[in-house]
Amino acid sequence: xxxxxxxxxxxxxxxxxxxxxxxxxxxxxxxxxxxxxxxxxxxxxxxxxxxxxxxxxxxxxxxxxxxxxxxxxxxxxxxxxxxxxxxxxxxxxxxxxxxxxxxxxxxxxxxxxxxxxxxxxxxxxxxxxxxxxxxxxxxxxxxxxxxxxxxxxxxxxxxxxxxxxxxxxxxxxxxxxxxxxxxxxxxxxxxxxxxxxxxxxxxxxxxxxxxxxxxxxxxxxxxxxxxxxxxxxxxxxxxxxxxxxxxxxxxxxxxxxxxxxxxxxxxxxxxxxxxxxxxxxxxxxxxxxxxx
Amino acid sequence: xxxxxxxxxxxxxxxxxxxxxxxxxxxxxxxxxxxxxxxxxxxxxxxxxxxxxxxxxxxxxxxxxxxxxxxxxxxxxxxxxxxxxxxxxxxxxxxxxxxxxxxxxxxxxxxxxxxxxxxxxxxxxxxxxxxxxxxxxxxxxxxxxxxxxxxxxxxxxxxxxxxxxxxxxxxxxxxxxxxxxxxxxxxxxxxxxxxxxxxxxxxxxxxxxxxxxxxxxxxxxxxxxxxxxxxxxxxxxxxxxxx
Ligand SMILES: Nc1ncnc2c1ncn2[C@@H]1O[C@H](COP(=O)(O)OP(=O)(O)OP(=O)(O)O)[C@@H](O)[C@H]1O
Ligand SMILES: [Mg+2]
Numbered sequence: 001x002x003x004x005x006x007x008x009x010x011x012x013x014x015x016x017x018x019x020x021x022x023x024x025x026x027x028x029x030x031x032x033x034x035x036x037x038x039x040x041x042x043x044x045x046x047x048x049x050x051x052x053x054x055x056x057x058x059x060x061x062x063x064x065x066x067x068x069x070x071x072x073x074x075x076x077x078x079x080x081x082x083x084x085x086x087x088x089x090x091x092x093x094x095x096x097x098x099x100x101x102x103x104x105x106x107x108x109x110x111x112x113x114x115x116x117x118x119x120x121x122x123x124x125x126x127x128x129x130x131x132x133x134x135x136x137x138x139x140x141x142x143x144x145x146x147x148x149x150x151x152x153x154x155x156x157x158x159x160x161x162x163x164x165x166x167x168x169x170x171x172x173x174x175x176x177x178x179x180x181x182x183x184x185x186x187x188x189x190x191x192x193x194x195x196x197x198x199x200x201x202x203x204x205x206x207x208x209x210x211x212x213x214x215x216x217x218x219x220x221x222x223x224x225x226x227x228x229x230x231x232x233x234x235x236x237x238x239x240x241x242x243x244x245x246x247x248x249x250x251x252x253x254x255x256x257x258x259x260x261x262x263x264x265x266x267x268x269x270x271x272x273x274x275x276x277x278x279x280x281x282x283x284x285x286x287x288x289x290x291x292x
Numbered sequence: 293x294x295x296x297x298x299x300x301x302x303x304x305x306x307x308x309x310x311x312x313x314x315x316x317x318x319x320x321x322x323x324x325x326x327x328x329x330x331x332x333x334x335x336x337x338x339x340x341x342x343x344x345x346x347x348x349x350x351x352x353x354x355x356x357x358x359x360x361x362x363x364x365x366x367x368x369x370x371x372x373x374x375x376x377x378x379x380x381x382x383x384x385x386x387x388x389x390x391x392x393x394x395x396x397x398x399x400x401x402x403x404x405x406x407x408x409x410x411x412x413x414x415x416x417x418x419x420x421x422x423x424x425x426x427x428x429x430x431x432x433x434x435x436x437x438x439x440x441x442x443x444x445x446x447x448x449x450x451x452x453x454x455x456x457x458x459x460x461x462x463x464x465x466x467x468x469x470x471x472x473x474x475x476x477x478x479x480x481x482x483x484x485x486x487x488x489x490x491x492x493x494x495x496x497x498x499x500x501x502x503x504x505x506x507x508x509x510x511x512x513x514x515x516x517x518x519x520x521x522x523x524x525x526x527x528x529x530x531x532x533x534x535x
Contacts, residue, residue: 165397172380172391179378182342184366184395184446 004136009254011134015143017250018150022205023227024234024242025157026198031236032174033187033194036094039101040081042224043108044199047074048206049215050112053121063126071203077108078199082192090191105220113217125211146208153204154243157197161239170194174237202227222265229272235282244284293317293481294339294370294450299348301338307346308334310505316450316481321472323513325489325526326502332485333375335502336452339483340372341365352449367395369449373456377439381428385419388427388438392445405445412441415471433464440471450481457488469495489526493517501526 023041030038051073055066085104089096126145131138161167172180173190181187205223206215226249234245253267275282294316302308308331316322324332337343339350341362350358357368380388389412393405413420416437422430427438436456443451453472457465465488473495476482486492493499493513501509501522509522516522 165394168387168391169394171383172394175380175382176378178342179374179380180391181362182340182366182372182374182378183391183442184363185391186363 002136007135007137009257010251011137011139011143013251013254014247015146015250016253017230017247018146019205019209019223019246020226020230020249021243021246022150022153022201023223024230024246025153025239026201027228027231028234028236028239028242029170029194029201030198031231033170033177033191034086034090034097036086036097036101037228038195038198039098039224039228040105040108040220041198041202041227042220042222043105043112044074044078044202044220045206045223045227046109046112046215046217046220047077048203049123049210049219050116050121050206050217051203052207052210053123053215054116056123057121063124067126067207070207071200074203074206075196075200078195078197078202079192081108081199082195086191086195087188090188105224109217109220116217118217120214120216121210122214123207123210140212142208142211149204149208150243153201154239157239166193225272226268229268229275232272232275233282234284238282238284241282241284245282248283293353294483295349295351296335296339297349297351299335299338299350300346301334301343302346303334303343308505309338311348312500312502312505312507313348314483314500314507316483318449318481319476319479320498321476321482321484321496322498322500323484323486323489323492323496324500324502325486325492325516325522326508327526330502331505332502333454336372336454336483336485337374340370340452342372342374366446366448369447370452371443371446371448371450372452373439373443373454375454375458377435379427379430379435379438379442382426384424384426385430385438386423388442389419389445392442394446396445396447404447408445408447412444415444415474416441416467433460433468436460436464436468437471440468444475448480450483451475453482453484455485455487457486457491465491489522490517 023045026041026044027037030036048070051070052066055061055069056063061069081104085100086097089100125142127141129141131140161171169180169185170190172185173187177187230246230249231242233249234241249268249271252271253264256263256267296312296314298311298313299309300307300311312335314322324335326332338345341360345358349356352368352370355368357365360368380391389409396405418434419437419441422434427435430438440456456468472482484492484496493516496513498511499513499516500507501516
């Protein structure tokens with residue numbers, strides 16, 4: 001294979017991988033606060049695209065307003081989801097919480113179907129125009145948007161975690177929730193903020209990718225599997241590792257394409273299972289986090 | 293200052309703490325001794341708000357805090373140094389201390405927090421040498437010092453200590469207890485739960501003997517040290533004479 005072709009595959013891998021990274025971050029953030037895998041994460045992604053299409057097409061807002069509005073609205077959905085579905089059972093066992101998120105995911109996608117129909121809905125590119133040439137490969141403009149947004153999200157999240165009081169409290173909850181509570185941290189609030197952040201990141205991924213793929217009420221589950229696989233690949237609980245896991249999964253998928261393009265969607269599941277069997281702590285985490 | 297009256301708490305239907313009353317004033321250390329499973333840790337957790345109180349009253353300086361959630365009870369001046377230390381293992385010594393002061397925000401508090409940090413380092417100089425080290429990599433003694441230091445960062449009025457000597461060498465235990473003496477003399481109230489009843493009763497003013505969720509006996513520490521029943525059961529005095 002030629003270099004340009006390889007480069008083209010790498011670009012596609014990093015584009016999809018960035019999307020997986022945002023979803024993986026959502027899984028990781030909620031897991032860190034609750035020890036629960038939030039299977040509704042993919043619905044935040046779907047709703048991001050849906051709300052953007054609704055604001056753009058139905059409300060007639062310009063994209064520059066429709067996109068942020070969609071992200072904010074889905075963040076609100078994340079908060080509502082936590083308050084209505086998670087909070088009442090917060091002290092329940094993990095399994096029932098996981099089942100609640102699965103149920104929540106079904107409810108959200110059914111609602112979306114009811115509200116927005118079952119057709120695939122397109123959204124224009126943020127900045128339409130011809131692809132850019134780069135060393136013999138082509139980069140779609142929207143891909144640059146995706147990378148830019150992912151970069152901003154990761155930098156902002158890193159600042160939040162490392163520089164702010166809230167971020168420190170969130171990391172403390174990650175390490176030892178009981179101790180965090182004893183130090184005066186309102187762990188209930190941290191859980192709510194975690195859902196808000198996860199919803200925001202999912203929505204961001206959804207709006208960024210919809211111009212390339214369009215959106216439909218039932219795309220949440222499929223993307224959730226990929227985001228989850230990326231999170232597990234990175235090792236649940238560490239945001240940076242989640243991003244690395246997402247990018248790596250995107251690249252692995254592209255590496256499979258030359259052999260069989262139909263296998264691409266199985267990659268995530270294979271990766272997921274292999275990691276769970278061989279290295280359950282993830283690739284980028286040396287030991288399981290210790291509980292003191 | 294801290295007053296606990298008729299406190300009932302537990303995990304399932306049966307009450308583990310079944311009507312215990314304890315009082316501590318500023319600058320006083322009281323100790324709870326009793327066999328494994330007597331309910332000492334449960335009592336401290338209930339006072340700190342980590343588990344719900346089923347009946348009874350917890351108040352500090354006359355303010356009823358019985359139903360104040362754990363994360364706000366710290367702001368009332370009650371802080372628990374839990375059994376097993378519960379440090380933020382992956383975070384540095386400095387960050388653990390900062391988290392202890394989580395509720396003290398605003399420009400006015402910043403200076404006081406900085407001073408308290410220096411005070412903790414004064415009390416436990418080894419922590420100052422290891423400021424950047426992850427808490428999980430500290431030795432057992434250093435971890436216990438950090439757990440106490442972290443609690444002190446909340447500027448408490450009452451410190452609840454659950455077995456601070458557990459698993460530590462005598463020399464380190466000595467260092468920790470002299471630090472506790474200093475804190476007590478500076479006006480802090482303390483409720484100390486200890487396996488080593490002799491050690492605890494030597495440092496405390498008063499003691500409570502807890503048996504299956506109730507106070508079986510209470511009194512000045514010297515009296516309990518001399519009490520034949522206590523010596524027999526909790527001090528292992530069968531083999532030794534009072535030293
Ligand atoms: N989280 C929990 N869930 C259910 N039961 C518990 C829990 N923690 C403690 N218990 C039970 O409550 C009783 C009292 O336990 P507690 O830890 O208060 O005893 P203790 O006096 O601190 O003992 P030790 O000296 O061994 O620390 C025990 O029977 C214990 O099994
Ligand atoms: Mg105990």
